[in-house]
Amino acid sequence: MRSLLHADVAYLDNLENGTVSFANETCGIFDYYLELLHQYYIPVMIFVGLVGNFLSSVVFLTTYLKMRSSSYYLAALAIADFVFLVVLTIVNCSFNEIFEIFNKEGWCQFLVYISSVASILSVWLIVAFTVERFIAVQYPLRRPSICTVSRSKTTVCVLSVMAIISQCYVFWTAGVEKDESNADVCSLIREQLSVIKVINTIDCITTLIIPFVLIVVMNIMIARNLFRFSRKMRSNTIEESGTSEKSIDSKDSSRVSKIS
Template identity: 50%
Template sequence: MESATDSGPPLVFNSSDNVTVVDSSTSALNVSTSFALALKCLDFFNFYYLAVIIIFGVVGNTLNFLVFTRTHLKLRSSSYYLAALALADLGFLLTLLVVWLNHVGVDLFNRQGFCQALVYTSSVCSCLSVWLTVAFTIERLIAVQYPLQRPYMCTVRRAKIIISVLSFTTLSGHIYSLFTAGITDGPEGKSICDLLPAYYRFMHVVNLLDTILTLVIPFILIVVMNTLIAKNLIVFSRTFNRKKSRSNNSSAQHIQWPAPKQSC
């Protein structure tokens, strides 16, 4: 006697009690075909989308760096934060360019030496970009909250020191990337740049700390400081409008009630 599992394709009963035969092999084939088509579309989009981001990003950040360091804007402390931020973003885009070159047959990323250097550079640039944004936001908050103290607190020398400290801390804090990344065996026997299996547990802890230090804490700081900046600007705007309204009212009263003429 034939078992239920060997009785052929599954049967599906609709509301009118008609029997519909569903061929599981045909359904699986349709799903795999749709998945392959989606992957092709994503690859096509990824190829051109990344190319556009890299081209415009490299050109834009290069121009930003030159403007903030080669013009009169270099006299402002905030320009140094923006120049360093442009340089960090430029470094990350260049590492992204090397990865993108795999699409055109230039495989540098999956080579020993290049793999570790690119992983380290991308980690440093992304982390440094976040904390430079935090430092720039702090300076904006000082300028709005304490405008009279700003010339003494936000100096070019102090900006250079902060940028140097952030750079040194980030460079030294990501040295582990040079040891945890390497060439491993990927699918179809290809050598790929990936996390070495011996450091899986270590990187689990590192990724948790990295998420806290480069996402959670900076996000909270930026949101709080931007909220304080917006609050101060609103208060300043209301105070300015109130004073302007009083000035207009006093001017109108002066025009409506002129001084009486003296008789001879």
């Protein structure tokens, strides 16, 4: 955000001097609308997300839906997204210079850590929810014994603990650094770049590639099973209608023979 503000100041200075080219004017307009987007659109989306996720978690945990095992995955997902949006709100306020917390030592590591935990937990909760849907479609008779409320609670707790432990590296890889203008900025520590590259590779595999493959494969199998079930139901309906027509024809023929 500071770079955008600097771009606007430079643009106004050039405008006063009468030396603004068409390209600079276009960039100035683009920066202006980008700043408006950052100041108004993003906060509105964050507010809508906070309200939506809060209401979702309340509905899943306090209504009759709490009797369903899948509701606990969705409630935990809503809570994880809510926490992430709270951190994003704090970061956005720091960038807009409303209050400065994100770029302070200690707060920087803590907020990055919380957002990382919420992000990875959100991804694997979606995977867990997809697994439950897959079991319900693939093994409908075994679903009541496998997909229980207690098991879903245990799964959510295990995923939460794993997310909390797996993101502890943030406290050693993130910190407050000086930027070009000698201002304090929360960023990655330069001395840890070699370690960060390895961690980013592992993080990409565990939070993007593996969940993506699992979700796609299970959704394809769910769609295939639903298609097979639909086709089977359609064929059974056709057979039943044909059988009923034959029985009606036989009854009519028997009545005609009796009359004759």
